[in-house]
Amino acid sequence: MERAPFCLANGSTPLSLSDDFILPAHVRPVLSSVSTSITVPVIDLNDKQPSLIKNISEACEEYGFFHIINHGVPEELCRRMMAAISDFFKLPPQERSHLFTEDKTKPLRVSNYYLKVEGQYKVTMWSETLAHPWYAFDDFAHLLPRNPPHYRELASEYAKEIGWLMRRLLSLMSQGLGLKKDRLRERLGHKPRLVSQANYYPPCPQPELTLGLPAHTDLNALTVLMQSEDVTGLQVMIKDGEWISIDPVPNAFVVNIGDQIQVLSNGRYKSVHHRAVTNKDLERVSIAMFYGPNKDTVVGPIEELVDEEHPPMYRSYRYEEFLEEFHRQEGTRRRVKEAFELPN
Numbered sequence: 001m002e003r004a005p006f007c008l009a010n011g012s013t014p015l016s017l018s019d020d021f022i023l024p025a026h027v028r029p030v031l032s033s034v035s036t037s038i039t040v041p042v043i044d045l046n047d048k049q050p051s052l053i054k055n056i057s058e059a060c061e062e063y064g065f066f067h068i069i070n071h072g073v074p075e076e077l078c079r080r081m082m083a084a085i086s087d088f089f090k091l092p093p094q095e096r097s098h099l100f101t102e103d104k105t106k107p108l109r110v111s112n113y114y115l116k117v118e119g120q121y122k123v124t125m126w127s128e129t130l131a132h133p134w135y136a137f138d139d140f141a142h143l144l145p146r147n148p149p150h151y152r153e154l155a156s157e158y159a160k161e162i163g164w165l166m167r168r169l170l171s172l173m174s175q176g177l178g179l180k181k182d183r184l185r186e187r188l189g190h191k192p193r194l195v196s197q198a199n200y201y202p203p204c205p206q207p208e209l210t211l212g213l214p215a216h217t218d219l220n221a222l223t224v225l226m227q228s229e230d231v232t233g234l235q236v237m238i239k240d241g242e243w244i245s246i247d248p249v250p251n252a253f254v255v256n257i258g259d260q261i262q263v264l265s266n267g268r269y270k271s272v273h274h275r276a277v278t279n280k281d282l283e284r285v286s287i288a289m290f291y292g293p294n295k296d297t298v299v300g301p302i303e304e305l306v307d308e309e310h311p312p313m314y315r316s317y318r319y320e321e322f323l324e325e326f327h328r329q330e331g332t333r334r335r336v337k338e339a340f341e342l343p344n
């Protein structure tokens with residue numbers, strides 16, 4: 001059966017490649033120059049501790065991105081979660097449009113990203129996102145969309161699993177930095193800001209003219225991302241400015257460091273630029289689970305990681321300040337943590 005053409009929640013006609021979505025030549029993704037020879041590590045969480053910690057630590061220092069397998073989150077739950085998100089974006093646009101808002105303070109929202117070109121005109125990204133809080137150990141189902149029918153239940157179950165996984169990853173990362181197990185989690189505060197962002201990228205007739213998400217670093221501390229198993233789209237910038245593709249690995253999550261861990265680790269673990277490109281034939285879905293401090297948490301390089309040889313690279317700030325700077329740079333290729341760098 002032919003599927004109804006995709007219509008954005010705030011669009012009145014089926015999505016088509018109009019000028020609103022076409023990037024000017026100098027900011028288009030050059031898909032032919034994306035390297036296929038370099039990949040980020042795939043780390044098996046069943047590995048024994050000392051080498052597991054070492055592998056994670058090296059991946060955080062070198063790439064800021066890695067895959068994890070044998071992560072303990074049931075495959076069936078992951079599959080159902082992806083299906084539910086895909087179904088959400090197939091709801092009639094009128095149903096999604098109730099949730100559409102540009103107000104970032106709304107806990108539950110559907111929105112589009114855009115890129116401001118030459119600091120002024122906006123090019124809309126070829127995607128739509130659904131964002132809402134997630135709490136691993138408190139009930140948050142009432143904040144979620146009622147449709148698709150099992151979404152509330154599923155998202156609650158998934159959040160619990162991701163909550164445990166995040167704890168484990170933060171503990172391994174702390175140890176990788178030579179710190180006590182709980183140090184990173186402690187410094188991120190006991191009431192973390194937890195946001196889930198599901199991204200839907202419909203097929204795009206000319207992927208070389210558009211982007212699904214602009215190049216950005218994640219502003220939070222840690223991201224665990226699940227992506228469609230059969231479609232590529234996520235790309236990461238490595239040291240020399242080259243883009244590489246993070247192709248899906250079966251039953252794996254992508255883990256990436258956000259800005260706050262780069263700051264807490266005094267620059268050792270990297271929060272790197274990444275973007276999503278579009279695909280000509282296939283729709284793609286990703287679900288990013290963000291873990292970050294709350295707005296009152298003070299973030300700065302962890303004391304044990306600062307000494308004469310490693311002077312502090314960033315000044316301390318309340319996370320609210322960081323968020324303000326983040327919003328000030330909306331629509332640009334943000335350089336938020338750079339605003340908190342100390343001269344060396």
Ligand SMILES: O=C(O)CCC(=O)C(=O)O
Nearest residue numbers: 197199227234276286288
């Ligand atoms: O779709 C993707 O793979 C990237 C998503 C992402 O970077 C984000 O939501 O922050």
Ligand SMILES: [Fe+2]
Nearest residue numbers: 216217218274
């Ligand atoms: Fe991201």
